[in-house]
Amino acid sequence: MTKDDAATKERILQSAINAIDTHGEDSLRIVDVAHDAGVSQGMIRYYFGDRETLVVAAMTARFRQRYGFMLREFAEMASRCHTPDEFREAMVQAMSFVFVHERRQVRLERNSDIGKAKNHPEFAEQIAEERNALCRDLAAVFESAKERGLIKESVNSLHAAGLYMSFSHGISLWELGPEFLSQQELLAMFQESLFAVLFD
Secondary structure, eight states: OOHHHHHHHHHHHHHHHHHHHHHOGGGOOHHHHHHHHTSOHHHHHHHHSSHHHHHHHHHHHHHHHHHHTTHHHHHHHHHTOOSHHHHHHHHHHHHHHHTOGGGHHHHHHHHHHHHHHTTOHHHHHHHHHHHHHHHHHHHHHHHHHHHTTSSOTTOOHHHHHHHHHHHHHHGGGGGSSSOSSOHHHHHHHHHHHHHHHHOO
16 A cells, blocks of 8 residues: 555545544445545545445544554653653553543543444454554553563563553443542552552
């Protein structure tokens, strides 16, 4: 695929994501996406085949954007760490950005997407692939930290990444309705648990 092809495909995907965010997946129309992306309907069919494939690709891309948005930033912060305390602080900074109230809607929408995958096997498979890729990327950050002596040598980096991702997904359960448990206290308990696993 050429750079132009990749850019066109990305424009189509972003237009489809915008349409889904605005009106929901059931209201997505190829003609509207084509108009917004500045391409023909035939071009959308060339890259994605049919509407359902476009919807699955857009929702998968949206999942990747929503789950992985902070990973690159955290990896960059972690690469500059020289001591366990610096790495711990980088994690605290990353979590303080991820778990802010303003990201509540994104977390709830991400859960909704995962729920939709239940009845769409192709979407479920793509979500699982994205989840695994994100988990491996986060595990690589932990593995690099382990190699540099910033976290315990005994840490299973992949499991630590899975624990982090599970918490970042599961916190949404407590964002519905009136506050029953303090999210700040839950985050503090999670940090304490994760840091007990990672640090001496």
